[in-house]
Amino acid sequence: MHNKTLAQISQDLQAGEYSSVEVTKHFLDRIKNLDGQYNSFITVTDELALTQAKAADELRAAGNANEWTGVPMAHKDIFCTDGVRTSCASKMLDKFIAPYDSTVADNFNKVGAVSLGKTNMDEFAMGSSSESSFYGAVKNPWSEEHVPGGSSGGSAAAVAARLAPGITATDTGGSIRQPASFCGVTGIKPTYGRVSRFGMISYASSLDQGGPIARTAEDAAMMLNVMAGFDKKDSTSIERDVPDYRADLNKSVKGMTIGLPKEYFSSDLDPVMAQTIQDAIKEYEKMGATLKEISLPNTNLCVPAYYVIAPSECSANLSRMDGVRFGHRCEDPKDIEDLFKRSRSEGFGDEVQRRIMLGSYALSAGFYDAYYKKAQQVRRLIKNDFVAAFNDVDVIMSPVAPSPAFKFGEKSKDPVSMYLEDIYTLSTNLAGLPGMSIPAGMINDLPVGLQLIGNYFDESRLLNCAHQFQNATDWHTKTPTGLK
Amino acid sequence: MSLDTNQVLAIADLSRLQIDEKSITEFQTNLSNVLDLVDQLQAVDTTGIEPMAHPMDAVQRLRADVVTEVNQREKFQKIAPSTDNGHYLVPKVVE
Amino acid sequence: MEWEVVIGLEIHAQLATKSKIFSGSSTEYGADANTQANIYDLGLPGVLPVFNEEALRMAVKFGLAIDAEIGMKSVFDRKNYFYPDSPKGYQITQLHEPIVGMGHIDIDLGEGKSRRINVTRAHLEEDAGKSVHEGFDGQSGIDLNRCGTPLIEIVSEPELRSSKEASAYFRKMQSIVTYLGICDGDLSQGSMRCDCNVSLRPKGQEEFGTRTEIKNVNSFKNVERAIEVEIERQMDILEDGGSIKQETRLFDADKNETRSMRSKEVENDYRYFPDPDLLPVIIDEEYVEAVRSTLPELPEQKKARFEAEHGLSAYNASVLAANREMADYFEVAAEIAGDYKMAANWVMGDLSAALNKNEISISEIPVSAEQLGAILKNVKGSDISNDGAKEVFSAIWQGKGAGLENPVDQLIDQLGLKQVSDTSAIEEVVAQVLADNPKLVEGYLNTPEDKRAKAIGPFIGATRKAAKGVNPQVVMEVLKQKLSELG
Known part of the structure; x- marks a missing residue:
């Protein structure tokens, strides 16, 4: 049952092959039996899930079901879920029982989906390896020695380990695409403003965007249909109709122009990775797409611009974690300053503290123009590169990351080397464009993803390209060796 | 750009973080390395480029002036570290 | 320095x-x-x-x-x-x-x-x-x-x-x-x-x-x-x-x-x-x-209008215009009274004093602008004296007008504040007073012209004693007329 895709489970439930309670129990059992190995969940809401599943079965019996009724899924532990701990993988929020639902969680509740629990991640979504979680690192189901990527490592690992057919995630600089690539699953980061950020704990407000991780493009489309949409509770949400993301899946890619940024395929790129990606792109040529070299001249500025903007925004976003109204509070504070400082230092891990300090520094008097303002100007240059490129091409393709999954501890000691992991994914967040990762090959028995970058609001085209690739290849059906 | 110990401590203070003695050097090194990385920005000519705060260049939407929230104090204070008589408690703040 | x-x-x-x-x-x-x-x-x-x-x-x-x-x-x-x-x-x-x-x-x-x-x-x-x-x-x-x-x-x-x-x-x-x-x-x-x-x-x-x-x-x-x-x-x-x-x-x-x-x-x-x-x-x-089309008249504009249209002094105009409710109250009362200067003096004088004494704001005042207007209209028409107006004002303030259909007029009657201004009625009373006080008349007639103004006082007192609520100004004029007829 767990090898079925979300779309298949939805069909089976509609056909009465099994009940929601049965499929929910099946996944809950799998999590219980196998997740000790992966640590991909922080909280499993078994009781709640079974209650939802029962209600779903009753709805179906009454003839009031839709395609989502009773379908199991899970949420990254960054989405607030009313009455359920929402920790962001931080000690700071270890006891934070969210008193409200994020719009994304609410949307899934409304369509009658069943939530199995909350998945592990890098603390406050800051990281590319899911090693910084207060609840311990997530293991890559393909190899115990390797990281699952981050920050949505728990979501990607759990989908890869067949612990849930589809899981929500977020992407601020590659946090959906890079773990999807490392774990051999499919993930899409939509256009900025497409998915409501209300109730999604902010890391960097102008870059954060929610999206799904699933096994196939079709499943991702099905999830995005629930996640996307205008939300009046989020000022940055875009008021624009949401198409049915499954409608275009079967379109031909014939005649489509694919842009290949020369800066992404420079001599710095590992030749094996380059070959793997080129091979994948050849599939599109076979299907009738044409390739075109393009230039994104400011690519080398993405990492520096990102590591000014994201820390600056996060330094303010995380100020509310002060030990006064919720979250961790230190023992016996001697005065208010002591309460703030010790609560925060005890509550936050090193990487979070580093980014807060970096942001405080970049925004501080005398440095604002040199750092923050400069980075925002460079951000426009980066966006302009893409706007120009999309005059000539329909979709851009590239590697997701410089390498397949790296080993635990390999980069966590040196933040800069970790930051450079995001070199191919950051630009889409800075520009606000949609990006996707689909399984496209293997290197040293580890999966490798192909990144698809689309024009604004062109998610349907990305999903279409991904689906066509998945019709022609079987990378997305590969199972981690030894998976039960 | 490299930061000295006092700068690190000043930034930590501004951020309301308490850094213990033995991690100062590590923070100092790591933060300095990141600043070296971001200093690449300084070489870029951005004359006349409008800073971009938002990817979409969209405009603020307005909310009607209507009271939509009801009192949920009890629910919210359940997750608070310390409350008394409806107030959140903190060590005495005096002017 | x-x-x-x-x-x-x-x-x-x-x-x-x-x-x-x-x-x-x-x-x-x-x-x-x-x-x-x-x-x-x-x-x-x-x-x-x-x-x-x-x-x-x-x-x-x-x-x-x-x-x-x-x-x-x-x-x-x-x-x-x-x-x-x-x-x-x-x-x-x-x-x-x-x-x-x-x-x-x-x-x-x-x-x-x-x-x-x-x-x-x-x-x-x-x-x-x-x-x-x-x-x-x-x-x-x-x-x-x-x-x-x-x-x-x-x-x-x-x-x-x-x-x-x-x-x-x-x-x-x-x-x-x-x-x-x-x-x-x-x-x-x-x-x-x-x-x-x-x-x-x-x-x-x-x-x-x-x-x-x-x-x-x-x-x-x-x-x-x-x-x-x-x-x-x-x-x-x-x-x-x-x-x-x-x-x-x-x-x-x-x-x-x-x-x-x-x-x-x-x-x-x-x-x-x-x-x-x-x-x-x-x-x-x-x-x-x-948004501009929704702007009300502002204090500055109101002040200028009070000076130009109602002939108020710059000082009175600025005091009254400073508070929108006060200004509105003033205008309503003045309009009814038909006398802007009198209304201004009243609002800035007796009314403000009463507000201060009771420590309340104009929005809480127990006398409505319409009622004050009606009171002042009676003063303007010489139907009551200024002292009478104060009495009615204070009576309404104390709630004595409660339940009355037309509190201002009814209280004027109840309190007997109505002045007699009818000249022929007053002439009769004056004729009687002069007839009753021959010595006073003689004394008056013997008073030199330039000191007669003072000597008229006792006649006024006697007239008002004989007929309550007579308008003192009318009494004065009638007395002067009658006495001059006598010599």
Whole structure:
């Protein structure tokens, strides 16, 4: 049952092959039996899930079901879920029982989906390896020695380990695409403003965007249909109709122009990775797409611009974690300053503290123009590169990351080397464009993803390209060796 | 750009973080390395480029002036570290 | 040395919206602690701000009222600082692109004199919560009900030159915001608060001296007092050859002194940056014109009209126009009375005295403008005397008109205040009085012409004794006529 895709489970439930309670129990059992190995969940809401599943079965019996009724899924532990701990993988929020639902969680509740629990991640979504979680690192189901990527490592690992057919995630600089690539699953980061950020704990407000991780493009489309949409509770949400993301899946890619940024395929790129990606792109040529070299001249500025903007925004976003109204509070504070400082230092891990300090520094008097303002100007240059490129091409393709999954501890000691992991994914967040990762090959028995970058609001085209690739290849059906 | 110990401590203070003695050097090194990385920005000519705060260049939407929230104090204070008589408690703040 | 005082004020005015600036929580004053603090106001993880259209409209209205440039694009920034009453660890405000730019107001300096003061800017921001220091066993209690109440911070140019000018400026701002209906202007509830920037410089010097900022002064009187003691303090230091430290100070009204607020000194790097959860607010000419069309007549315009149309003195006009309710009351009463000057004297005299004595505001007055108008109409028509008018006014104030269909007329009757002004009736009475007092008449006739005015007094007394409620002016005229007929 767990090898079925979300779309298949939805069909089976509609056909009465099994009940929601049965499929929910099946996944809950799998999590219980196998997740000790992966640590991909922080909280499993078994009781709640079974209650939802029962209600779903009753709805179906009454003839009031839709395609989502009773379908199991899970949420990254960054989405607030009313009455359920929402920790962001931080000690700071270890006891934070969210008193409200994020719009994304609410949307899934409304369509009658069943939530199995909350998945592990890098603390406050800051990281590319899911090693910084207060609840311990997530293991890559393909190899115990390797990281699952981050920050949505728990979501990607759990989908890869067949612990849930589809899981929500977020992407601020590659946090959906890079773990999807490392774990051999499919993930899409939509256009900025497409998915409501209300109730999604902010890391960097102008870059954060929610999206799904699933096994196939079709499943991702099905999830995005629930996640996307205008939300009046989020000022940055875009008021624009949401198409049915499954409608275009079967379109031909014939005649489509694919842009290949020369800066992404420079001599710095590992030749094996380059070959793997080129091979994948050849599939599109076979299907009738044409390739075109393009230039994104400011690519080398993405990492520096990102590591000014994201820390600056996060330094303010995380100020509310002060030990006064919720979250961790230190023992016996001697005065208010002591309460703030010790609560925060005890509550936050090193990487979070580093980014807060970096942001405080970049925004501080005398440095604002040199750092923050400069980075925002460079951000426009980066966006302009893409706007120009999309005059000539329909979709851009590239590697997701410089390498397949790296080993635990390999980069966590040196933040800069970790930051450079995001070199191919950051630009889409800075520009606000949609990006996707689909399984496209293997290197040293580890999966490798192909990144698809689309024009604004062109998610349907990305999903279409991904689906066509998945019709022609079987990378997305590969199972981690030894998976039960 | 490299930061000295006092700068690190000043930034930590501004951020309301308490850094213990033995991690100062590590923070100092790591933060300095990141600043070296971001200093690449300084070489870029951005004359006349409008800073971009938002990817979409969209405009603020307005909310009607209507009271939509009801009192949920009890629910919210359940997750608070310390409350008394409806107030959140903190060590005495005096002017 | 002769010193020149330089004062600039920053006034915070709470906008009278129903809900908060970025959330749907109520802004009502006086609710139980934290019952109006919801997920947004508590700054819970994941919440996002959405801007209240009414706060925008009110701010634009204010800008138009002070003839200011309106920010067609305004941007919200985060001002970062940690304090337990600031739940997000930053305040949403407007730094570089405020909604209201340079404008000006005219302040009233008494005796009809006024002076123009430029207003640098006014920006939108959210209010903070409150800390309560008593009753929590040595700890502080935090109430976040006020968090997110919309404010406009109105910043003046440093053009005020005395404590009197400063309080006149504050008063004028209160008058304007209440006229506009964008703030209730209640200083005692903190709806309006004032920070005073004060510095001294040698007379003739262009460069400003070092200033201090006195935070949160909460009454007109205290603005004057705080500034006066601060001027004195600074002058003492400067005269002694010392220098002023730029700092934030607090006014202690009980001790009548200002003192340094050390806790604020560490907070000087606010790390402002545009709030990424909010987008630029863009308005167009059409919007501005629509708001302009809703502007009421403002104190300045009203004052000018009172002078021109109703012939009031500059002083009376400015006093009456300062308070919109008072001005409205005056106009209604005057219209009915048919005498604007008399109504002005009454409102500024007896009515204001009664309000002060009872410590109530014009909105709570038990005598309606229509009733005062009716009373004064009787005076105007000589149906009652001015003293009679006071009696009716006071009777209605005390509730004696309750249940009466037409309290003014009925009370005049009940209290016997009606004056007899009918000449023929009075002639009869006078004829009788003269007939009854031959000696007095003889005495009068023997009085030289130039002293007769005084000698007429006893006849008036006798006439009024004989017939209660006669109009003394008519009596006087009839008496003069009759007596002159006798010789």
